Amino acid sequence: xTMVSMMPPQVRIRRQTxxxxxxxxxxxxxxxxxxxxxWWARTGTIRxxxxxxCYIAVAQMWNMLAxxxxxxxxxxxxxxxxxxxxxxxxxQTFGVNPFLAVFLSLLVPLVLAVxxxxxxxRLDGPYFAIGTWVVAEVFRLVASxxxxxxxxxxxxxxxxxxxxxFQRNIAMSLFCALLVLVSIGGSYxxxxxxxxxxxxxxxxxxxxxxxxxxxxxxxRFMIYVAAAVGCGLVGAVYFMAQLRINPPSAFDPMWSNxxxxxxxxxxxxxxxxxxxxxxxxxxxxxxxxxxxxxxxxVLGVMTVLVALYARTGIWGMISKRWDAPWFPxxxxxxxxxxxP
Amino acid sequence: xxxxxxxxxxxxxxxxxxxYALGMALMFGVMKIVNVSHGDLVILLSLVGISLASTLGLxxxxxMAALVPLAAVLGWLLQKAVLNRVxxxxxxxxxxxxxxxxxxxxxxxxxxxxANSRSLxxxxxxxxxxxxxxxxxxxxxxxxxxxxxALTWGLDLMLKRTRFGxxxxxxxxxxxxxxxxxxxxxxxxxxxxxxxxxxxxxxAVFQSLRSTxxxxxxxxxxxxxxxxxxxxxxxxxxxxxxxxxVLGVAQAIGFRIDPGFGVLAGHIVFLLVLAxxxxxxxxxx
Numbered sequence: 001x002t003m004v005s006m007m008p009p010q011v012r013i014r015r016q017t018x019x020x021x022x023x024x025x026x027x028x029x030x031x032x033x034x035x036x037x038x039w040w041a042r043t044g045t046i047r048x049x050x051x052x053x054c055y056i057a058v059a060q061m062w063n064m065l066a067x068x069x070x071x072x073x074x075x076x077x078x079x080x081x082x083x084x085x086x087x088x089x090x091x092q093t094f095g096v097n098p099f100l101a102v103f104l105s106l107l108v109p110l111v112l113a114v115x116x117x118x119x120x121x122r123l124d125g126p127y128f129a130i131g132t133w134v135v136a137e138v139f140r141l142v143a144s145x146x147x148x149x150x151x152x153x154x155x156x157x158x159x160x161x162x163x164x165x166f167q168r169n170i171a172m173s174l175f176c177a178l179l180v181l182v183s184i185g186g187s188y189x190x191x192x193x194x195x196x197x198x199x200x201x202x203x204x205x206x207x208x209x210x211x212x213x214x215x216x217x218x219x220r221f222m223i224y225v226a227a228a229v230g231c232g233l234v235g236a237v238y239f240m241a242q243l244r245i246n247p248p249s250a251f252d253p254m255w256s257n258x259x260x261x262x263x264x265x266x267x268x269x270x271x272x273x274x275x276x277x278x279x280x281x282x283x284x285x286x287x288x289x290x291x292x293x294x295x296x297x298v299l300g301v302m303t304v305l306v307a308l309y310a311r312t313g314i315w316g317m318i319s320k321r322w323d324a325p326w327f328p329x330x331x332x333x334x335x336x337x338x339x340p
Numbered sequence: 341x342x343x344x345x346x347x348x349x350x351x352x353x354x355x356x357x358x359x360y361a362l363g364m365a366l367m368f369g370v371m372k373i374v375n376v377s378h379g380d381l382v383i384l385l386s387l388v389g390i391s392l393a394s395t396l397g398l399x400x401x402x403x404m405a406a407l408v409p410l411a412a413v414l415g416w417l418l419q420k421a422v423l424n425r426v427x428x429x430x431x432x433x434x435x436x437x438x439x440x441x442x443x444x445x446x447x448x449x450x451x452x453x454x455a456n457s458r459s460l461x462x463x464x465x466x467x468x469x470x471x472x473x474x475x476x477x478x479x480x481x482x483x484x485x486x487x488x489x490a491l492t493w494g495l496d497l498m499l500k501r502t503r504f505g506x507x508x509x510x511x512x513x514x515x516x517x518x519x520x521x522x523x524x525x526x527x528x529x530x531x532x533x534x535x536x537x538x539x540x541x542x543x544a545v546f547q548s549l550r551s552t553x554x555x556x557x558x559x560x561x562x563x564x565x566x567x568x569x570x571x572x573x574x575x576x577x578x579x580x581x582x583x584x585x586v587l588g589v590a591q592a593i594g595f596r597i598d599p600g601f602g603v604l605a606g607h608i609v610f611l612l613v614l615a616x617x618x619x620x621x622x623x624x625x
Contacts, residue, residue, distance in 0.1 A: 066432060072436075119611060122618040124372075126434065127368070129374070129431075130374060130562065133559075134563055134566070134607055134610060137563060137607060141603060145600050145604070293450040293451045294451060295447075296446075297443075297447045297448050297451070300441065300442070300443030301440065303440025304422065304436075304437050304440035305440075306436070307433050308426065308433075308437060
């Protein structure tokens with residue numbers, strides 16, 4: 001029958017893998033575990049896990065910016081501090097419920113990110129990075145001079161006294177789960193959507209992607225604003241747990257150091273890399289943090305070595321050997337066998 | 341009168357920033373890379389200079405004669421060991437490598453010299469001043485400005501007139517075409533970075549003479565150099581020089597309005613230039 005051979009081959013698009021299904025199940029279990037922390041963890045443990053979740057979220061935001069959108073930022077602390085301050089002003093000065101204020105405070109990085117991007121995108125390649133640092137410095141200096149946020153002296157979140165320790169633990173645990181869900185789950189969803197396809201095309205070659213109809217400028221803008229809001233959420237949650245904020249801590253460049261170290265060592269442009277990198281950083285910080293300056297010398301030298309010799313990081317080396325992604329985003333075309 | 345005084349002080353301050361900005365403009369112009377550890381190198385050289393002066397009892401200009409060649413060798417090594425491996429179309433590797441270097445350098449300096457602020461004893465020149473028409477002008481800031489003009493003029497002349505300058509400009513505009521005519525881009529890059537860091541040897545001596553230095557100060561110097569380059573207009577050494585003057589004047593006037601506003605005023609001028617004239621005040625559109 002000639003008709004049969006004329007028919008297009010039967011194909012199926014495979015987007016999930018066995019390793020991906022296992023990882024997804026573990027991810028859901030981890031989220032439930034995080035949300036249920038008040039029933040199995042002590043306050044000290046919850047605070048430690050909160051810090052870990054903040055690292056994961058900030059690193060993933062930096063990964064989306066540098067790894068996919070080609071926007072290297074060393075100033076994401078601008079939006080963390082801005083949202084942190086917004087939370088303190090709303091909850092402490094205006095008496096808004098602090099847990100609600102965490103979400104309301106996200107409007108501040110959202111609104112500030114738009115003019116920041118419109119200015120910064122005019123800077124060429126590496127100059128963009130230093131420009132983001134200037135923006136963070138401007139935010140810090142404005143906060144240091146603004147009477148509304150108590151200028152250089154900083155603010156305290158004493159309204160948290162109205163809530164019992166258990167209530168605060170519940171809130172912190174839920175925020176931990178939310179941070180991971182939004183940063184990792186949100187990025188995974190985004191990368192699997194048609195925007196993700198465009199983003200990956202853009203990562204591989206912006207000019208070629210643009211010729212295929214990808215609106216590179218709009219996509220970059222979207223990622224920048226989304227990363228600002230994501231970092232804002234981290235800032236609001238982190239400083240709510242800290243109960244205190246002042247300009248040097250709110251706009252601490254150390255967050256950029258941490259995010260860059262985590263993403264570069266773990267493996268840029270992959271969610272798996274962020275998780276591996278965070279784990280390495282977190283363990284290193286626990287064991288070697290007491291060595292202070294010499295510990296940071298080692299972190300710095302490791303970052304240089306990764307940039308020079310192993311640009312794909314640890315996950316890049318692993319995925320070259322074993323094709324078992326935890327968060328598969330590729331589309332595999334599978335040819336269905338002709339039925340007899 | 342008070343504002344005229346601020347203008348003069350700002351131009352003198354700009355002389356300091358010009359010395360930071362020249363090297364950054366040169367490196368970006370030739371290789372399209374930004375060295376994030378630019379400011380940390382100034383601080384490192386300053387601290388080395390201060391230690392040299394105190395152990396060997398050297399005067400500031402003897403220290404300068406020792407620091408400038410040392411700085412040039414440091415720049416050459418930096419290019420050979422790190423930057424030549426990361427130079428290319430993608431800005432990410434060079435940014436990350438120099439960012440890591442900055443983190444390592446800052447903490448290494450903290451380890452060696454502790455977090456204390458230090459300064460270089462100048463044997464009196466740092467406090468001497470000349471009075472012209474009711475305005476006190478410090479002798480040291482004038483020397484700094486003279487050096488800045490001389491360095492800018494010398495660099496510009498070298499780029500325009502010498503054989504090496506032609507090789508640099510050729511490598512900057514098209515690496516492949518340049519290497520076809522017998523230029524070795526890696527050697528040219530190494531020399532460019534040696535010059536860029538060498539200039540920081542001058543800047544280091546002046547910075548530690550006119551104020552104090554501490555290991556954590558590098559970031560601010562990097563930002564001032566960057567702002568001067570962008571305000572002036574990318575791609576020309578005189579642009580960087582004039583940008584440094586504008587930045588210095590903005591900061592000096594800001595300081596007069598309110599001491600907490602000085603540095604912020606510089607940032608605001610930078611953002612205004614970016615908003616209205618992204619090619620820089622003196623750049624070609």
